[in-house]
Amino acid sequence: MSPIYTPTFRYDDPTLTPPAPGRALIEDIGLVESLPGIGPKSGGGYIGVPISIGPLHTRFLRPYDGVETTLPNTDLRPWRTSFLVAAHSQNCFDLPDRPGWNWLRWTVADHLAHDAAAASADEPLVIVPCGATKDPTPSKIPAGQRYTGTYHRLGLRAAAALAGPNATRILSARFGLVPLHHLIEPYNLRLGQPGSITAERLREQAADQGLLDHRNVVLFGGRDYTTLAQQVWPHAHTPLAGTKGIGEQQKRLAEIAACGQLH
Incomplete structure (x- = not known):
């Protein structure tokens, strides 16, 4: 019989003060x-x-x-x-x-x-909208692989030109603020539909991930996504604002991906 293992770590703070994660x-x-x-x-x-x-x-x-x-x-x-x-x-x-x-x-x-994220607080936090076209794999796969549409993939390329994967999030209509490595199942839901992410829940997620007070935030996506995210980060950059349709937005995303700059 294997010997019984007794952990040596013990948390016994009666005030339940949380230790810092990491x-x-x-x-x-x-x-x-x-x-x-x-x-x-x-x-x-x-x-x-x-x-x-x-x-x-x-x-x-x-x-x-x-x-x-x-x-x-x-x-x-x-x-x-x-x-x-x-x-x-x-x-x-x-x-x-x-x-x-x-x-x-x-x-x-x-x-x-x-x-x-803490080590690169000045690195942009780049938020890319989800997409309607998805990998149909029924089991959970990383969020960074779930969406397969051209617009979304261009958004990820532009994000990669500005920041590392740890400073990139997908804004999912269902799951909210999702790290690229986070495993998610397929879904069919749009912003504004019952059960979709709300500004209140998005704010909670940003706080949970230590991103609520991030100074440099870049929002990709159309008006619905940027309007939602700006309720959490009103100071965020919106480099696709003023574009005339998806085609022009995709062109701007491709330019950002090529040069690694917003302007």
């Missing part, structure tokens, strides 16, 4: 766990001590059997039990919904993206 927090906790549904065929999940946290994958040692395993950062999250137990001892059962604690829902990839 790689340093993952290293302090010293444990990562797989998301629900990610695990051995026999059932259950993985948990382990991180050995190497890379930009895309994390290698960890499973303490219960001594086996080293590598998983995508999108399939792992920091171990959360100690925080949730401390909250329950204070009769708090909604800790992930409290200010500063939203990272309890983050994957390792989200924590690394947060660090990258």
Whole structure:
């Protein structure tokens, strides 16, 4: 029988003050766990001590059997039990919904993206609208691969000329503010329809992702998308404003992609 492993990390702050998210927090906790549904065929999940946290994958040692395993950062999250137990001892059962604690829902990839965004606060945050034409794959795939229309792909090319992938978001009519690596399923929904993203929810997402106070925001897309996003970032640049139709917008996006500048 494998020896019982006892984690050494313990969160015992009675005030439930949230620690800052990021790689340093993952290293302090010293444990990562797989998301629900990610695990051995026999059932259950993985948990382990991180050995190497890379930009895309994390290698960890499973303490219960001594086996080293590598998983995508999108399939792992920091171990959360100690925080949730401390909250329950204070009769708090909604800790992930409290200010500063939203990272309890983050994957390792989200924590690394947060660090990258903080390190490049002056880098533009570029928001690209979703598109009606989508990859029909029924299972979840990265948001950056889901939309296949010409307009959207031009938007991503223009965004890549201005900022890195960690500073690019897709504004999805259904899911709201989505990082490129975030996995989403196909859908058929337009802005303004019942169930579509609202300005209030978009603001909450921006706050959760640490982007609400970003100084340099660039909004691509037509009037519906920019009007919605400007309720969150009223100071944002809208380089497609004043264009006369989709054709002219696509031309401007292609120019931005070619020169890497808005003007």
